[in-house]
Amino acid sequence: MLQPYLDSINSAVLFFPFAAALFTFPFLIVQYRRHGYVNKWRGFLLYLFLLYLICAYFLVLLPFPDSRHNAAPTGSGIQLLPFQFVQDIVREAEVVPGNPSTYVNVLTNFAFLQVVFNVLLTLPFGLFVRYYFRAGLVACLLASFALSALFETTQLTAVFGWFDYPYRVFDVDDLIANTTGGMLGAAAAGVFTRKLPQMDKLDEDLDLSEKKVTYLRRFVAFAIDYFIWNIPINMLTAWTDVPTPISYLVITGLYFLLIPYWTGGFTPGKWLVRMRIAGPDGEPPNLRETFVRGALLYWALGGLQILPGLFGSDWIGIAVLMVMLIVNATFAVHLLIRVFGRKKRLFYETMSKTKQRIA
Numbered sequence: 001m002l003q004p005y006l007d008s009i010n011s012a013v014l015f016f017p018f019a020a021a022l023f024t025f026p027f028l029i030v031q032y033r034r035h036g037y038v039n040k041w042r043g044f045l046l047y048l049f050l051l052y053l054i055c056a057y058f059l060v061l062l063p064f065p066d067s068r069h070n071a072a073p074t075g076s077g078i079q080l081l082p083f084q085f086v087q088d089i090v091r092e093a094e095v096v097p098g099n100p101s102t103y104v105n106v107l108t109n110f111a112f113l114q115v116v117f118n119v120l121l122t123l124p125f126g127l128f129v130r131y132y133f134r135a136g137l138v139a140c141l142l143a144s145f146a147l148s149a150l151f152e153t154t155q156l157t158a159v160f161g162w163f164d165y166p167y168r169v170f171d172v173d174d175l176i177a178n179t180t181g182g183m184l185g186a187a188a189a190g191v192f193t194r195k196l197p198q199m200d201k202l203d204e205d206l207d208l209s210e211k212k213v214t215y216l217r218r219f220v221a222f223a224i225d226y227f228i229w230n231i232p233i234n235m236l237t238a239w240t241d242v243p244t245p246i247s248y249l250v251i252t253g254l255y256f257l258l259i260p261y262w263t264g265g266f267t268p269g270k271w272l273v274r275m276r277i278a279g280p281d282g283e284p285p286n287l288r289e290t291f292v293r294g295a296l297l298y299w300a301l302g303g304l305q306i307l308p309g310l311f312g313s314d315w316i317g318i319a320v321l322m323v324m325l326i327v328n329a330t331f332a333v334h335l336l337i338r339v340f341g342r343k344k345r346l347f348y349e350t351m352s353k354t355k356q357r358i359a
Contacts, residue, residue, distance in 0.1 A: 008062040012055040023050055028220050032273035036208045036358055041197055049128050056121055060151045061159065065167050070158075072165045078156070079171040085115050118177035119184065122147060126185030131193045134200060137186055144182020148175045213275050213356035215339050224269030229255045248306055249299065257294035261287055266359070278357040285354050293352035301331060301348075 027046060031038045088111035094102060106112050122144055129135045129143050152175060154160065155168035229251065236247040259267055264284035265276035277293065279285045285293070304324050311317030338346055349355055 008058040012058040119181035122178045122181035123185040126182035130186040130189035140186035148178030221269035256298045261290040274359045296348035
């Protein structure tokens with residue numbers, strides 16, 4: 001009886017690394033934007049909650065039919081009578097009123113165990129919503145009902161049309177049991193989390209000015225900026241006859257040189273993760289500092305990446321390619337030394353006298 005549940009949990013655990021990888025980038029953006037940093041306890045809880053949600057969803061959905069073109073259900077596939085499970089338990093357990101010796105049959109009855117499972121399934125959900133989000137009981141009630149409705153809708157729609165026919169029954173009693181489980185978890189949150197750090201006090205004594213901007217944070221900001229910056233570059237290249245070097249110099253200058261100067265050290269990516277470029281005194285960089293920093297990184301180092309494409313395969317093109325590879329390798333070594341070493345400022349920051357600050 002336990003084998004299908006264990007198989008579902010095992011599948012969820014195997015799927016978790018892929019889901020976590022997709023979850024990480026938006027998680028980092030939200031944490032940086034909302035809290036100014038990533039708290040380890042907060043991160044651990046969110047990833048644990050993600051694992052729980054995957055396990056719960058897989059327990060509801062798995063095992064799948066052998067084929068997408070599964071057979072039609074024999075019945076309607078919908079059970080809309082509330083508390084039908086009470087009659088099912090009495091009938092299947094063969095309970096005889098007035099005969100207490102038959103009452104114990106309920107504890108091993110499948111209909112009873114199914115209700116217990118549906119209650120336990122969402123108990124952690126209510127506990128987490130109450131503890132992590134500091135949600136009230138009404139919010140926990142609505143959230144638990146919404147989660148259960150998602151489960152049942154997925155079953156009713158045959159995993160949103162993936163299969164030809166529903167292979168599980170849409171049961172209103174499951175909605176009741178799941179919602180009850182969420183509310184029990186919310187009610188028990190105070191007892192189970194009494195010794196845990198309070199979520200509303202995690203940042204109580206935090207001084208963001210003392211925290212360093214990590215390279216992970218810088219990478220997230222750069223990835224966002226790179227995505228946005230690519231849009232006008234590709235549009236200009238595709239829709240006009242402007243040479244690639246010209247479009248690169250113009251768009252890069254506007255995005256990475258002028259925008260940070262006009263905004264006091266921000267690009268869209270840096271703003272989103274609450275970090276900015278600062279001058280040596282911690283104030284917004286002046287025009288010279290912004291220009292030197294941007295020109296070294298984006299015009300010199302970045303512009304070098306497009307040069308090989310401007311030459312053919314003759315000796316000049318090969319020489320330019322070799323220079324680019326040597327420069328890139330040198331910068332990669334420099335970056336690794338800065339990431340793992342005590343000195344964190346990169347060469348263009350040292351030469352421009354700029355640094356990264358949490359905003």
